[in-house]
Amino acid sequence: MDLSMLFQGISTLFAVDPRMALARILLIALGVLLFYLGCKHTLEPLIMIPMGFGMVAINSAVLYLSTGVMGNIFVDPMVSDTNALMQILQVDFLQPIYTFTFSNGLIACIVFLGIGVLTDVGYLLAYPFTSMLIAFCAELGTILTFPLAISMGLAPGDAAAVALIGGADGPMVLFASLTMAKDLFVPITIVAYLYLSLTYGGYPFLIRLLVPKKLRGIKPPVDDRIASVTRREKLVFSIVACLVLSLLFPVAAPLFLSFFLGVAIREAGVEKYAEMLENTFLYASTFFLGLLLGVLCEATTVLNPVILKLLVLGMFALLISGIGGIGGGYLAYFISGKKFNPVTGIAGVSCVPTTAKVAQKEVTLANRSAIILPYAIGANVSGVITTAILTGLYITFLLSK
Amino acid sequence: MAQVWIMTAQIAGVAFVLSILTAVAISLIRTVLQKFVRK
Numbered sequence: 001m002d003l004s005m006l007f008q009g010i011s012t013l014f015a016v017d018p019r020m021a022l023a024r025i026l027l028i029a030l031g032v033l034l035f036y037l038g039c040k041h042t043l044e045p046l047i048m049i050p051m052g053f054g055m056v057a058i059n060s061a062v063l064y065l066s067t068g069v070m071g072n073i074f075v076d077p078m079v080s081d082t083n084a085l086m087q088i089l090q091v092d093f094l095q096p097i098y099t100f101t102f103s104n105g106l107i108a109c110i111v112f113l114g115i116g117v118l119t120d121v122g123y124l125l126a127y128p129f130t131s132m133l134i135a136f137c138a139e140l141g142t143i144l145t146f147p148l149a150i151s152m153g154l155a156p157g158d159a160a161a162v163a164l165i166g167g168a169d170g171p172m173v174l175f176a177s178l179t180m181a182k183d184l185f186v187p188i189t190i191v192a193y194l195y196l197s198l199t200y201g202g203y204p205f206l207i208r209l210l211v212p213k214k215l216r217g218i219k220p221p222v223d224d225r226i227a228s229v230t231r232r233e234k235l236v237f238s239i240v241a242c243l244v245l246s247l248l249f250p251v252a253a254p255l256f257l258s259f260f261l262g263v264a265i266r267e268a269g270v271e272k273y274a275e276m277l278e279n280t281f282l283y284a285s286t287f288f289l290g291l292l293l294g295v296l297c298e299a300t301t302v303l304n305p306v307i308l309k310l311l312v313l314g315m316f317a318l319l320i321s322g323i324g325g326i327g328g329g330y331l332a333y334f335i336s337g338k339k340f341n342p343v344t345g346i347a348g349v350s351c352v353p354t355t356a357k358v359a360q361k362e363v364t365l366a367n368r369s370a371i372i373l374p375y376a377i378g379a380n381v382s383g384v385i386t387t388a389i390l391t392g393l394y395i396t397f398l399l400s401k
Numbered sequence: 402m403a404q405v406w407i408m409t410a411q412i413a414g415v416a417f418v419l420s421i422l423t424a425v426a427i428s429l430i431r432t433v434l435q436k437f438v439r440k
Binding site for chain 1: 402406408409411412413415420421424426428430431434
């Protein structure tokens, strides 16, 4: 009996180009590392644990398919022929989830529904101008990465999708890259989620670098504006925002619908739906998002020379957005007569609610009695809206060219 | 490349205007609801 055919995961390592074999081994190691960092809560465990497992499994389980070609029985993201797809749907166990929820953006919309249910727009309604100003400034990376990516040789659609990493909104990057960068959506989304997991560890250093301790401890004035926002106002805002943004950017309407419907369900007090979306749909879709991202991390993906550019551009986008957000915080600080805490600006980077939590944590370290969370959540929610606006603008501008 | 910069500036400009308009719309919605609906 041919032992190499018995243990195909191992034998296929020796049957390919050594670079490919090395990439497989490195990805297995990276998968273990992500799993470990997820378990330690250094990186986001909800994404990193299934993603790490997926990476380990997909790079171990390479086998000879019936056609004699090497592959796996997890998922085939490149299949386009209808007959082949029908066959693969019956063999590859994750193919139905990939085809029916991932590649059409449904999973991103379900995550957005869940985020909508978790989001209290009251903070945004209480401080609309400050929140939107900060959020716009925190899109600096999303704006500046686009020309940089083009100058590095990326196609406009790919450049826009990678620039949106600066918005720090995972589902939005997934949706945008599926629409504008179909060939690169796997590496772009993976880079986005990897970096988004790092914001919790990286942004505190940026805050300490750009905001002196004295300013970090500023206690914002207490007012009752948040308490004055009624449920009715939030409901009217959710339907009007969905209507207007969908009218302006039909291409991004699935995201607007999902987010604002989630907000409306929360505010209308439909608890059964809210529980279902928050506890079942959101976590189930996040789990499968992580797992699918992991199994899409095949060796061929990392050997794509464009991945290095994406890593650099993703880092640049998030760094510049963080700087822009703090810049927005300083702008609000001066406009308010030096009463506003500039650290709040980092929350304009819309990684809900991570950046708001990071901002409050850093402020608490400087002054235990300073509470900026309401302002930070307002900026955070506004960040989701400005990122959605930019996604709509990029798609509209590029598709009309 | 100049064309790319022009397009970037256009996108940034429209995004800025829409952000401010969103804030204005929120203020308007709140004013209208507080003045006419609450009573």
